[in-house]
Amino acid sequence: MPANDSRTALVRRARKINRVLAETYPEAHCELDFDNPFELLVVTVLSAQTTDRRVNKARPALFAAYPDATAMAAADRAHLEQLVGPLGFFRQKTESLLKLSQALVADYNGEVPGRLDDLVKLPGVGRKTANVVLGNAFGVPGITVDTHFGRLVRRFGWTSETDPVKVEFAVGDLFPKRDWTMLSHYVIWHGRRICHAKKPACGACPVAHWCPAYGEGPVDPVAAAALVRTQGPA
Template sequence: MGNLTGSTGVRKSGARWSGPGIGGRIGGVRAAPYACAVPAPVTETRTGLVRRARKIDRVLGETYPDAKTELDFDDPFQLLVVTVLSAQTTDKRVNAVRPTLFAAYPDPKAMAAADRATLEGIVGPLGFFRAKTESLLKLSAALVTDHGGQVPARLEDLVKLPGVGRKTANVVLGNAFGIPGITVDTHFGRLARRFGWTEETDPVKVEHAVGALFEKRDWTLLSHHLIWHGRRVCHSQKPACGACTVAKWCPSYGEGPTDPEVAAKLVKTEGRA
């Protein structure tokens, strides 16, 4: 069968699909409905790119209807702190120390006055405990001194806080304040490039390039969709292509195993949490 070009502008091969039928499930994740469509790089119009990107996001939204931040929190201060602590560790470990941490230091004023050794003992299981303790002490002090003990709801204010970059700021804005933001972590950046949405590697450039493809109101959920998919299916070293629900629209299809049974074994029912 000859090659076909769909309305998305992505060429599709005629390879036959021998896996589960449309709507089937593999390892708890809905099987790739069109894994027979193996995209190949072609010239894609801007309109085609936008449509394809939004289609991928819609399907990922159907795949992960419960997608949200996997860090536990009760208020903006807690989310800010646990996001800072999540660097170089898992969400599960951060969630495990959260109750003890905030029972001792429920607000910025209390944490700013914390005994360093005691605070180090609480965050110790997370690794890099000295650096993280220093960040929490400085961060809390800045909130007390510059913001009256409240977490600011503006990106420009958040990124001025010690230990807070754009990624952390956007997590807080999107999930604590409902202000749309794109969270470019390693998963988001990797998938944005695999999907052909951008070739940028700098997180800020990725944020702007991808943000231009979507309505602003969709940015926060878009971030969750890509992060969840990256943690569960589209892995860095061996993506589970044969179990991917967006295979039809992915120009990187085939980087990982396409056989559905092989791919199913790679799927994680949970992410790094």
């Protein structure tokens, strides 16, 4: 936390930022398309090293061919590679999907478990993926620490941790559990649209007043406005 922040002041400032982001992004939601927990689990695994929009484009053909864990567990490897090929790292991702689906069939009768302890035991599933699935498919509060979330909470001074698990616990300690899932969406949306990694649009930022990192990017409103994206990266 900033040197002049008491614990109480930090909590108040963090919750104020969250309220303003909620007002700024009332439409915030998981930007991966899905119809059920299995689809969300798969597309979240596929989203590594690529963008949500690319995953969403590949999704219809993938689930038309392999709509559930049982079908995907028995998938033809070459065909599955072809379907996920546009997303990069297609051999690794194909292997992950096959092992993941086979584990779901073997251990959970083809269903996605709704507990974090069970999810993180699945091949290729870490806490970030598990929290995405829990928060958005099961309504279980969870904090999703992706690169955007980690960058912003450090800029906000909510934590200085860099390890994703430590970030998750440090930030979670500042907010009621019921807020965790939507907090993740608000922060990630802000990171994709305004608080960019290399040149944040500080002069167009709705939470600039409470941000210790104000000034890392252009503060001139016109220059900052030119950096604002209306949606996440392609």
